[in-house]
Every structure is written in structure tokens, then in C-alpha cells.
Amino acid sequence: MTIKAAVHGLGNIGRHVIDCLTCAPDFECLGVIRRESSLGTQMLERRGIPDFASIDKLIAEKGKPDVVVLCGPSRSVPEDARFYLSKGIRTVDSFDVHSEIPELVKMLDDVAKQHNSGCITAAGWDPGTDSVMRTLFEAMAPVGTTFTNFGRGRSMGHSVAARAIPGVADATSITIPIGGGRHSRLVYILPASGASFEKIKKDLAADPYFSHDPLEVREVKTPEEMAAVADNSHGVLMERIGASGRTSNQHLVFDMKIDNPALTSQVLVSCARAITRMGNGCFTLIDVPPVMLLPGDRMQHIARLV
Amino acid sequence: MTIKAAVHGLGNIGRHVIDCLTCAPDFECLGVIRRESSLGTQMLERRGIPDFASIDKLIAEKGKPDVVVLCGPSRSVPEDARFYLSKGIRTVDSFDVHSEIPELVKMLDDVAKQHNSGCITAAGWDPGTDSVMRTLFEAMAPVGTTFTNFGRGRSMGHSVAARAIPGVADATSITIPIGGGRHSRLVYILPASGASFEKIKKDLAADPYFSHDPLEVREVKTPEEMAAVADNSHGVLMERIGASGRTSNQHLVFDMKIDNPALTSQVLVSCARAITRMGNGCFTLIDVPPVMLLPGDRMQHIARLV
Numbered sequence: 337m338t339i340k341a342a343v344h345g346l347g348n349i350g351r352h353v354i355d356c357l358t359c360a361p362d363f364e365c366l367g368v369i370r371r372e373s374s375l376g377t378q379m380l381e382r383r384g385i386p387d388f389a390s391i392d393k394l395i396a397e398k399g400k401p402d403v404v405v406l407c408g409p410s411r412s413v414p415e416d417a418r419f420y421l422s423k424g425i426r427t428v429d430s431f432d433v434h435s436e437i438p439e440l441v442k443m444l445d446d447v448a449k450q451h452n453s454g455c456i457t458a459a460g461w462d463p464g465t466d467s468v469m470r471t472l473f474e475a476m477a478p479v480g481t482t483f484t485n486f487g488r489g490r491s492m493g494h495s496v497a498a499r500a501i502p503g504v505a506d507a508t509s510i511t512i513p514i515g516g517g518r519h520s521r522l523v524y525i526l527p528a529s530g531a532s533f534e535k536i537k538k539d540l541a542a543d544p545y546f547s548h549d550p551l552e553v554r555e556v557k558t559p560e561e562m563a564a565v566a567d568n569s570h571g572v573l574m575e576r577i578g579a580s581g582r583t584s585n586q587h588l589v590f591d592m593k594i595d596n597p598a599l600t601s602q603v604l605v606s607c608a609r610a611i612t613r614m615g616n617g618c619f620t621l622i623d624v625p626p627v628m629l630l631p632g633d634r635m636q637h638i639a640r641l642v
Numbered sequence: 643m644t645i646k647a648a649v650h651g652l653g654n655i656g657r658h659v660i661d662c663l664t665c666a667p668d669f670e671c672l673g674v675i676r677r678e679s680s681l682g683t684q685m686l687e688r689r690g691i692p693d694f695a696s697i698d699k700l701i702a703e704k705g706k707p708d709v710v711v712l713c714g715p716s717r718s719v720p721e722d723a724r725f726y727l728s729k730g731i732r733t734v735d736s737f738d739v740h741s742e743i744p745e746l747v748k749m750l751d752d753v754a755k756q757h758n759s760g761c762i763t764a765a766g767w768d769p770g771t772d773s774v775m776r777t778l779f780e781a782m783a784p785v786g787t788t789f790t791n792f793g794r795g796r797s798m799g800h801s802v803a804a805r806a807i808p809g810v811a812d813a814t815s816i817t818i819p820i821g822g823g824r825h826s827r828l829v830y831i832l833p834a835s836g837a838s839f840e841k842i843k844k845d846l847a848a849d850p851y852f853s854h855d856p857l858e859v860r861e862v863k864t865p866e867e868m869a870a871v872a873d874n875s876h877g878v879l880m881e882r883i884g885a886s887g888r889t890s891n892q893h894l895v896f897d898m899k900i901d902n903p904a905l906t907s908q909v910l911v912s913c914a915r916a917i918t919r920m921g922n923g924c925f926t927l928i929d930v931p932p933v934m935l936l937p938g939d940r941m942q943h944i945a946r947l948v
Contacts, residue, residue, distance in 0.1 A: 355887030360784070438945045458948055465782055467948040468774075468932050474947070475912040475935035476771055476905060478666070571893075581661030581911075583904030587877075589897040598889030599782060605887075606781040620948045623940070626774050627928040629781035634929070639744045641780070642764055642773040642926045 339612055341605075342394055342401040343368045343385070344416060349430065350407035351381045352601030357405075358383055360605060362631040366398040391420065401425060403608045407601075414440055417455055421447045428607040430460035430600050432493065437463060437620070444618035456619045459607040460600040461592075462486070464621050466572060469590045471622045473576040477586040480578015483517035489570025489596060491521075497545040498523050503531030506559065508566045509546075513573065520550035526562050527555065570596040606630070645918055647911075648700055648707040649674045649691075650722060655736065656713035657687045658907030663711075664689055666911060668937040672704040697726065707731060709914045713907075720746055723761055727753045734913040736766035736906050738799070743769060743926070750924035762925045765913040766906040767898075768792070770927050772878060775896045777928045779882040783892040786884015789823035795876030795902060797827075803851040804829050809837030812865065814872045819879065826856035832868050833861065876902040912936070 341357055343350050346368050357365040365385050372389040388394040391404070404420045406413055406429035413431040420427045421444065431440060437458050448454050458464060466484060473482055491511045498507030506526040511519050523540060527533050537553045540546050556562050571593040580586050607621070610628040627637050647663055649656050652674050663671040671691050678695040694700040697710070710726045712719055712735035719737040726733045727750065737746060743764050754760050764770060768790070776788055797817045804813030811834040818826045829846060833839050843859045846852050862868050877899040886892050913927065916934040933943050 352887055352889070355889070359887050434948070437948050438941055441941070441944055461782075463948045465778060468778060470947045471932040471936060471943065472771060472774060475932070476767075476908055478908070478912075478937075580901070580904040580908035581658055581665050583658070583661070583901045586901065586905060587897075587899040589895075591893075591895040591897065593893040595886070595889045595892065598886040599892060602782055602784070602886035606784075620944055622933040622943065622948060623931045625929045625931055626777040626781070630777060631784075635744055635747070637777065637928065638747055638926055641776045642740070642743050642769045642928060 338362060338364045339403065339609060340364050340366050340399065340401045341608055342366050342391070342404045343407055344370075344404050344420075345407035346370050346374070346378060346381065346387070347407060348597045349601050349604070352597045353405050353407055353604055354381070354383055354385055355598075356602050356605040358385075360609075360631060362609065363605070366401050367394050369394055369404070391423065391425070402612050403428060405604050405608050406430075407604075413457070414443065417444050417457065418447050421451055421453045421455060424451045424453050426453050426608075426611045427455040428459050428604050428611055429455070429457050430464065430604055431458050432460060432463060434463060441618050441620060448618050449616050452616055454611050454614055454616050454619070456607040456611050456614075456621065456624065458620050459603055461594070461596075461603060462572060464600075464603050466574060466590075468621050468626075469574055473574070473578075473588045473590075476588060477576060477578030477580050480576055480586070482574065482576040483515075485513035485515065485517055485573040485575070486519060487511035487513050487571065490566060490568070492596075494521060494523070494545055497543060498525065498540060501536055501539045501543065503528050503536050505529075505531075506562050508562060510565070514550065518549070520552070521546055523551065523553045524556050524562060524565050525553055526557075526559065568596045568598070570594060644668060644670045645709065645915060646670050646672050646705070646707045647914055648672050648697070648710045649713055650676075650710050650726075651713035652676050652680070652684060652687065652693070653713060654903045655907055655910070658903045659711050659713055659910055660687070660689055660691055661904075662908050662911040664691075666915075666937060668915065669911070672707050673700050675700060675710070697729065697731070708918050709734060711910050711914050712736075713910075719763070720749065723750050723763065724753050727757055727759045727761060730757045730759050732759050732914075732917045733761040734765050734910050734917055735761070735763050736770065736910055737764050738766060738769060740769060747924050747926060754924050755922050758922055760917050760920055760922050760925070762913040762917050762920075762927065762930065764926050766909055767900070767902075768878065770906075770909050772880060772896075774927050774932070775880055779880070779884075779894045779896075782894060783882060783884030783886050786882055786892070788880065788882040789821075791819035791821065791823055791879040791881070792825060793817035793819050793877065796872060796874070798902075800827060800829070800851055803849060804831065804846060807842055807845050807849065809834050809842050811835075811837075812868050814868060816871070820856065824855070826858070827852055829857065829859045830862050830868060830871050831859055832863070832865065874902045874904070876900060
């Protein structure tokens with residue numbers, strides 16, 4: 337059975353999702369849904385996949401997809417997911433505002449069940465596969481502490497927050513782990529013409545995104561200098577030391593070094609597969625039986641991986 | 643809701659399972675089922691938990707358990723699980739003969755469904771939580787290679803195989819990783835009185851358990867010398883390098899250093915919780931939604947761990 341998928345949005349994640357869908361043995365990528373004004377552009381990034389200005393136009397030409405992979409910004413996820421679920425079309429998304437996930441799960445669960453559909457939300461690497469690791473680590477050693485140390489790598493959220501400071505033309509925020517699940521920030525700022533770097537630095541230090549962590553701010557003078565520090569490398573070092581029963585000194589470590597949008601996109605696509613196998617409702621990755629993330633037959637995976 | 647559990651067998655795993663059950667916030671340990679000849683002994687290891695010669699005697703005094711944790715040897719698991727499932731009682735086990743798991747899953751799935759019950763088999767760390775890691779790693783980077791490097795630690799299976807060689811009074815086999823998912827074996831042998839160490843060494847090297855890997859065999863002269871090398875430390879280093887979509891150089895590492903029976907027992911108990919939340923049939927850890935392994939409320943875990 338081939339799974340018919342559509343891609344909503346063609347940014348960094350959307351392009352990587354097309355890569356993952358076209359590499360997978362069990363997916364057909366029906367098309368990309370994007371702004372009318374962009375239609376027909378970026379042929380290379382689309383790898384020959386057609387684009388459409390709306391889901392209705394995609395359905396008219398290609399039929400109904402089994403799942404839509406949401407590749408817009410996090411802030412659009414609640415409305416985008418609700419929109420597709422209301423049409424009875426499954427979604428997956430990589431919504432990443434941790435504090436808003438429980439509310440989003442409740443909202444989307446209602447919508448999905450009303451329309452006999454399903455979705456997996458927060459399906460990236462953190463939240464996402466890291467969430468599974470944290471859960472599994474607690475199941476293995478229920479008493480103890482887990483530290484999630486991010487980086488070194490570019491934080492998309494912090495970079496966007498820095499760009500919102502008045503006078504900032506462009507910004508790149510690098511997350512640097514300093515141990516114990518704590519981080520420092522190294523922020524590269526390209527000031528807008530006539531803007532004061534010193535003023536930006538002060539505003540940045542006062543911003544709630546940056547005020548809680550050690551901060552260093554560096555000025556860059558040109559877009560080229562900025563481009564030279566803005567790569568996609570990222571990673572995490574998750575450490576738990578704890579006790580299984582009455583036995584302490586259990587050490588669990590997950591250490592990952594990855595291309596950030598490539599991994600996020602792959603997790604989205606693995607979840608797009610899983611949601612076609614799950615019931616109605618809204619799920620997160622800790623609700624998903626891991627074997628459902630893989631293509632092919634469960635018993636073969638049990639023989640090969642268990 | 644308290645989960646009522648019984649423990650089948652009081653060896654190394656059974657004692658640790660009692661520790662895990664009595665530390666958990668949501669379990670009541672009804673009792674231990676064991677050989678009639680052992681009844682009443684090992685009060686300390688039982689931590690005040692009563693023992694019974696049969697499940698019927700336990701039920702008569704304590705009521706029906708929600709789940710029985712099987713703590714006998716792997717070779718007894720198929721019959722033990724079938725026995726309890728046939729009475730409509732859920733089981734979990736840490737059956738560890740990888741090649742026989744698919745057949746066991748099919749057999750127990752039939753029995754469980756016939757009697758409206760459920761079980762999780764192969765629920766230790768390998769097979770078990772390592773199986774979940776291998777599955778998750780493939781979902782994150784579908785093309786690539788995973789190496790599972792065990793040790794350094796004592797292999798129970800290899801120690802038992804070495805003890806079966808004629809002339810061996812006792813044996814301890816240490817697994818040493820040599821990279822690429824390959825291992826060497828360091829085997830300590832206590833020869834029986836009058837047995838030839840050189841003959842044992844030759845037989846061991848020819849045994850299919852040992853003939854495929856680099857092997858060193860050392861003679862010990864006394865039970866005390868043997869006891870001095872037979873601790874429970876173990877671990878795994880699981881490494882995957884692969885591609886997400888068309889993006890290579892994704893590095894995933896899971897590194898764990900643990901007390902072996904303590905971790906196995908904790909995974910058994912987390913699975914004993916999960917099986918009370920799953921449907922009828924036989925499952926492995928890759929079939930289990932990770933959140934079901936933890937005590938308490940799903941939405942609270944989503945808020946805390948996702």
C-alpha cells in the first residue's frame with residue numbers, strides 16, 4: 337500500500353520533507369500546497385513534484401491525500417492542522433513551543449475525533465524523538481535526573497526572536513551547552529543601516545528569550561559574514577543518572593549530531609506513515625508504538641530489530 | 643488505580659522485580675509464586691512479600707493479580723506465559739533468545755487473544771529497550787548502519803553455555819566489545835576436580851556459542867576466585883550513522899552503563915504497567931506507546947516530557 341502525502345509549505349523543512357518522501361519505499365508525494373504567488377517556482381527544490389494553490393485544487397487533480405505534512409511556521413500549526421483535520425485529512429507537524437503542546441493536543445484531539453481523522457503533533461526531534469528518549473529513560477530508571485543539553489547549533493526560535501529586536505537586519509543565535517541542561521547563547525547581529533549595535537545588544541539582553549542565560553553578542557557587518565555562521569548543524573546530549581528499583585548508578589546517555597532540518601523532516605515523514613496506522617485523535621511521539629514509524633511488516637521488524 | 647502484580651520465581655531477577663514493584667507508586671505486590679520446597683525462605687529478599695506454591699493458592703488468599711511478572715529462566719517462558727494467559731492473567735517476560743522471538747510472539751498472541759488477555763514478551767534491555775532504540779534510530783535515519791556493541795560485562799547466556807561443557811564446575815563469560823558490533827569473549831573456568839583445563843579450553847573453542855568470536859580462556863582455581871570476577875555490571879554502546887532523506891552524516895549514539903538484573907527488572911515492571919493499558923494479544927517493546935510505560939496521567943507526561 338502506497339501512502340499518498342501532500343506537503344504544506346515549501347521552506348527549509350518542506351524541501352527536506354520532499355527528499356524524505358521521495359526516498360521512502362512506501363510514499364507517493366502528490367504535490368506541494370503553497371502561496372499562489374509562488375506557484376511554478378523552485379522546480380529544483382520540488383524535484384518535479386507539482387504545486388497547487390490549495391488542497392481543493394490538489395484533490396481535484398490528484399485525489400485526496402492520506403496525510404498532509406505541515407511545513408509552515410510553528411505559529412501557523414494550530415490553524416493549519418485544524419483546517420485539514422476538519423476536511424477529514426490527517427496531518428503531522430513539528431510544532432515546537434513546548435509550553436503550548438498540551439493545549440494544542442486537546443484542541444486537535446477534539447477536531448480530529450469530530451472528523452474521523454488523526455494527527456501527530458510536535459513531531460520533530462525536540463519535541464519529538466528526544467521526548468521518546470526522556471520517557472524511555474524514566475521507564476528504565478524511574479528515580480533520577482535527566483539533563484537535555486542542546487547544541488552546539490543554531491536555534492531557529494532564538495534567531496527569530498533576535499530578528500524581532502528593533503534595528504536588527506538579520507540575526508543568528510547559536511546555542512552552546514554549558515552542562516546540567518543549561519546553555520549559553522552566542523548571537524550574531526547584522527544591524528540595519530543606521531541602527532546602534534550597542535542599543536540592540538542592550539535590548540537583546542533584556543528580552544525574555546535571552547535574559548535567563550549567559551549571553552555574548554557579536555556584530556557582523558555584511559550579509560555574507562552572517563551567511564558564513566548560519567549552518568544547519570545541531571545536536572543534543574541527553575544524560576540520565578538514576579535508579580532502577582533500589583539500584584543506583586544507572587547511566588543512560590543519548591548523543592546525537594545531526595543536520596537539523598533534515599532530521600526534523602525525516603521524523604515528520606516517519607510520523608506521516610505512523611498516523612495512517614493509528615486511530616482517530618491527536619497524538620505525540622510518546623503515544624506512538626515505535627514499530628509504526630517504519631515501513632513494511634511488523635513481524636519482519638520484530639525478527640530484525642527486537 | 644493500584645495494579646496488582648505477582649512475581650513468578652525468586653532468582654536474581656525476581657528479587658529485583660520485588661524492589662521495583664515496592665518502589666513504584668502504582669503497584670501492589672500480592673506475592674511470589676515459587677517451588678513448594680523453597681516456601682518460607684529468603685525473607686530478606688522477599689521484603690515481607692508472602693510466597694505461594696501456586697497461582698491458585700495466591701488467588702485464594704489475595705485475589706486475582708492484574709499481571710504476573712515471569713522471572714524464571716528464558717527456556718521456561720513459553721510454557722509459563724501460556725499457562726498464565728490461559729487463565730486470563732496478563733504476563734510480562736524478558737525472554738532473550740532473539741532468533742525465537744517471532745515464533746513466540748505468534749504463539750502467545752493466539753493464546754492471549756483466545757483468553758482475552760495480553761502479554762509483553764522480550765521485555766528486558768536487549769531484547770527490549772535496545773530494540774526501541776534500534777527502531778527509533780531507523781525512523782530518524784532510514785539509510786545507514788547500526789552497530790550494537792555490548793559490554794564490557796558478564797553474559798548470562800555465554801556463562802551458562804560454558805558451564806554445560808563437560809568438566810566445568812563453574813564459568814563466567816565476559817563480553818568485550820571490539821567495535822563494529824563485534825565482540826571478543828573472556829571466559830573464566832573453574833575445572834571440576836580431576837578435569838583437564840586444556841581439554842575444556844579446546845571444547846569451549848569448538849562450541850558454537852564461542853567459535854565465531856575471538857576467545858581467551860583463563861583458569862581459576864577456587865570458587866572464591868570465580869566470585870571475584872562475577873559482578874552484574876554491563877552496558878551497551880549503540881551507534882548509527884546514516885541519512886535522513888538525502889542528507890548523510892547523521893550521528894546517533896546511545897551509551898548505557900548499568901547493573902544488568904536491576905535494569906532488566908525495571909523494564910519488566912514498566913511493561914507490567916503498560917500491558918494493563920493495552921489490548922489483548924502479545925506485544926514486544928517496539929509495539930508499546932512509550933508513555934504507557936510510566937505511572938500516572940498521559941497529559942501530565944505530555945506537558946513534562948514532550
